[in-house]
Amino acid sequence: MSRSNILAVDAMGGDHAPEAIIAGLDIAAERHPQARFLVFGDETRLAPLLAGSKRLRGRCDLRHTSETITGDMKPTVALRLRDSSLRRAIDSVLAGEAAGVISAGNTGALLALSKIVLKTLKGIDRPAMAATAPSARGDVVMLDLGLNVVYDARNLVEFALMGEVFARIVLGLPRPSLGLLNIGSEEGKGDEILRDAAASLRASPIGGQFHGYVEGHDIAAGTVDVVVTDGFTGNVALKTGEGALKLVGDLLRRVFTAGPFARIGYLLARGALKRLRETLDPRRYNGAVLLGLNGVVVKSHGGTDALGFAHAVDVAMDMIENDFNSRIAEGLVAMEQALLSAETVIESHG
Amino acid sequence: MSRSNILAVDAMGGDHAPEAIIAGLDIAAERHPQARFLVFGDETRLAPLLAGSKRLRGRCDLRHTSETITGDMKPTVALRLRDSSLRRAIDSVLAGEAAGVISAGNTGALLALSKIVLKTLKGIDRPAMAATAPSARGDVVMLDLGLNVVYDARNLVEFALMGEVFARIVLGLPRPSLGLLNIGSEEGKGDEILRDAAASLRASPIGGQFHGYVEGHDIAAGTVDVVVTDGFTGNVALKTGEGALKLVGDLLRRVFTAGPFARIGYLLARGALKRLRETLDPRRYNGAVLLGLNGVVVKSHGGTDALGFAHAVDVAMDMIENDFNSRIAEGLVAMEQALLSAETVIESHG
Numbered sequence: 001m002s003r004s005n006i007l008a009v010d011a012m013g014g015d016h017a018p019e020a021i022i023a024g025l026d027i028a029a030e031r032h033p034q035a036r037f038l039v040f041g042d043e044t045r046l047a048p049l050l051a052g053s054k055r056l057r058g059r060c061d062l063r064h065t066s067e068t069i070t071g072d073m074k075p076t077v078a079l080r081l082r083d084s085s086l087r088r089a090i091d092s093v094l095a096g097e098a099a100g101v102i103s104a105g106n107t108g109a110l111l112a113l114s115k116i117v118l119k120t121l122k123g124i125d126r127p128a129m130a131a132t133a134p135s136a137r138g139d140v141v142m143l144d145l146g147l148n149v150v151y152d153a154r155n156l157v158e159f160a161l162m163g164e165v166f167a168r169i170v171l172g173l174p175r176p177s178l179g180l181l182n183i184g185s186e187e188g189k190g191d192e193i194l195r196d197a198a199a200s201l202r203a204s205p206i207g208g209q210f211h212g213y214v215e216g217h218d219i220a221a222g223t224v225d226v227v228v229t230d231g232f233t234g235n236v237a238l239k240t241g242e243g244a245l246k247l248v249g250d251l252l253r254r255v256f257t258a259g260p261f262a263r264i265g266y267l268l269a270r271g272a273l274k275r276l277r278e279t280l281d282p283r284r285y286n287g288a289v290l291l292g293l294n295g296v297v298v299k300s301h302g303g304t305d306a307l308g309f310a311h312a313v314d315v316a317m318d319m320i321e322n323d324f325n326s327r328i329a330e331g332l333v334a335m336e337q338a339l340l341s342a343e344t345v346i347e348s349h350g
Numbered sequence: 351m352s353r354s355n356i357l358a359v360d361a362m363g364g365d366h367a368p369e370a371i372i373a374g375l376d377i378a379a380e381r382h383p384q385a386r387f388l389v390f391g392d393e394t395r396l397a398p399l400l401a402g403s404k405r406l407r408g409r410c411d412l413r414h415t416s417e418t419i420t421g422d423m424k425p426t427v428a429l430r431l432r433d434s435s436l437r438r439a440i441d442s443v444l445a446g447e448a449a450g451v452i453s454a455g456n457t458g459a460l461l462a463l464s465k466i467v468l469k470t471l472k473g474i475d476r477p478a479m480a481a482t483a484p485s486a487r488g489d490v491v492m493l494d495l496g497l498n499v500v501y502d503a504r505n506l507v508e509f510a511l512m513g514e515v516f517a518r519i520v521l522g523l524p525r526p527s528l529g530l531l532n533i534g535s536e537e538g539k540g541d542e543i544l545r546d547a548a549a550s551l552r553a554s555p556i557g558g559q560f561h562g563y564v565e566g567h568d569i570a571a572g573t574v575d576v577v578v579t580d581g582f583t584g585n586v587a588l589k590t591g592e593g594a595l596k597l598v599g600d601l602l603r604r605v606f607t608a609g610p611f612a613r614i615g616y617l618l619a620r621g622a623l624k625r626l627r628e629t630l631d632p633r634r635y636n637g638a639v640l641l642g643l644n645g646v647v648v649k650s651h652g653g654t655d656a657l658g659f660a661h662a663v664d665v666a667m668d669m670i671e672n673d674f675n676s677r678i679a680e681g682l683v684a685m686e687q688a689l690l691s692a693e694t695v696i697e698s699h700g
Contacts, residue, residue, distance in 0.1 A: 136597055146533050149541055183496050183585040190582070191499055216589025220597040229586075232540070235533040236583050237590045239566025244594035247486055247570040251626050252602075258622035269615030272608035276601050 004323065005034045007296075007316050008089040008098035011041035012068055013105020014302045014309075018042070021104065022049040022056070024300075024309025029055040031310070032317040038098050040065050040085040063088060069109050071302060078109035079116070086110060090117045093295035099320040100296025102312060110299055111147065111290065118293040121325060123332040126151070127292035128159045129231070129299075130166055132285050133241060137222030141167045141176070145238055145288060148231035153196035156180065156228055157204065160197075161331050162291040163226040164206050169322040170315055171225065178206065179214030179224035181233060189213060197228075205334045245280055287312030289319065292328070296320050354673065355384045357646075357666050358439040358448035361391035362418055363455020364652045364659075368392070371454060372399040372406070374650075374659025379405040381660070382667040388448050390415050390435040413438060419459050421652060428459035429466070436460060440467045443645035449670040450646025452662060460649055461497065461640065468643040471675060473682040476501070477642035478509045479581070479649075480516055482635050483591060487572030491517045491526070495588055495638060498581035503546035506530065506578055507554065510547075511681050512641040513576040514556050519672040520665055521575065528556065529564030529574035531583060539563060547578075555684045595630055637662030639669065642678070646670050 130143035167176035480493035517526035
């Protein structure tokens, strides 16, 4: 059993665990025929669920755990539970038994535990959280989404590097374009950190893919494939966009129940509306990834169903099967020399 | 002719000036029967347009100007033009001839000129840009939208104060609720500036209206009436939300031309869809205001039509007729004492 296709699964995290977790694995197992799963959680609940899935037969290794991290538990408390399903799943990555871990449970605990146990990848200063969002020109990668409220130009450059590899692997883009989120596209916009990061990116090996500054509306327009920003701005932007999409969805539902004509209209346009709903389905965008750690770490939304969890497993397996971290390491080597020259450029402008 | 109903109009700014500007004034003139306008621009182009409007007859004072600030002109260059329509309009506010100014022209020039000529209101450290956005529970005020990339806790508190008065006057809410934009609603989220601002707001005269931290998705959800944030985050959030709404609009257009059934469906649901479109119509949200200067300053979107410009004039006239700046001054007096005590509270926590 090669490590390069094994995912550790926290089967007890999330609002609909463990049923939705195992059902999600069952869906993902078909899409990734080589994948194997280390499943951590309560044996008495998990064994019957696993026995019920033909596809998962012989592909899961069930590991009993005795403790549970609840959704509202503080990370400092969660850290002390040595036999929780989440802790044991992360430990299995450290031990080299699995190449990555997925959880739909407590976000703060997942972040804290995976940072402490797995530690940052050599050459990466700070990990970042990334996710995909819909745009007019296909999916867009955004990062950081909340880990780094304090950051510097070097961090933004590392986010760009990791986002570029992520877009290649998970979105399958051969040469993804990159943009730095700012409040205008002109040279002088934003603060010094952004200007330094832009100068470094231009001088880097991925400089040819760097589009320059992008603005908020460029995210949904799909102006670039990877939107790079700090954790505060990225978190607010992602949630603002999700909120706006939800608002229109709610208003549309009201539109099509507004009267008999509208209801018939809905029935006639149903097929096309279904495709629209699928394009914007939040489950398609489920799976935020923690980039820059020694191991693949994927957070599924706590409230998602089996289909949403399967999408998050997809993301994790894509990263594992394509050896995401080795590619980051390759990128870092190429970047290192270029960044040194870029720093010289910045200093001469300083 | 009392100053309390006079608006200075830059009639030459914007993509469709001066035609859309005068047509917009014509619409607004009906809604604000007491309003009078000082119209600045090229006399030979404006005189026939004004003569063509019955409603504007006797309510406009046309002032010829000889210079034009183009859309791509740098503020530093625009500042040197003493006889531009924008400059003369702003000068008329300084001279006390008008209570406010509106322009659909060069944003940078309007901001720079109005800050330099009109100066900051006594007691306000930095002006802020505000606008309204649609939400599930009515319109929401957001500020700052781009002026303040560098800011402190006191600035955020002043933004909250100005946003509260704005929501009372322009949205007509007797007791608007306020939220500070953050990446989580828990106490410890965000940086020290946000935590200090939250403590000050709680101790302020509007503390009873302060809901606490809100997140990106709370904007479109309408969780609070006024969303307070720094200029970088606010600018990104507003444009991200606009981008998401535009994305759905474009996708919907595609849905309803996807085939004959969808087209008939559209025709049947047309009435309800029209109301949805009206709810989210960007023209309804046209008119960003510059708060905290000695005079009302409103920026209309450059690409808007007569209806959009009329909405921006509405906002300006609402502020003028309700004496926005006097209410800010009243709020500041009440705030001053409370902030002093709040600072003591913060220091004792420091």
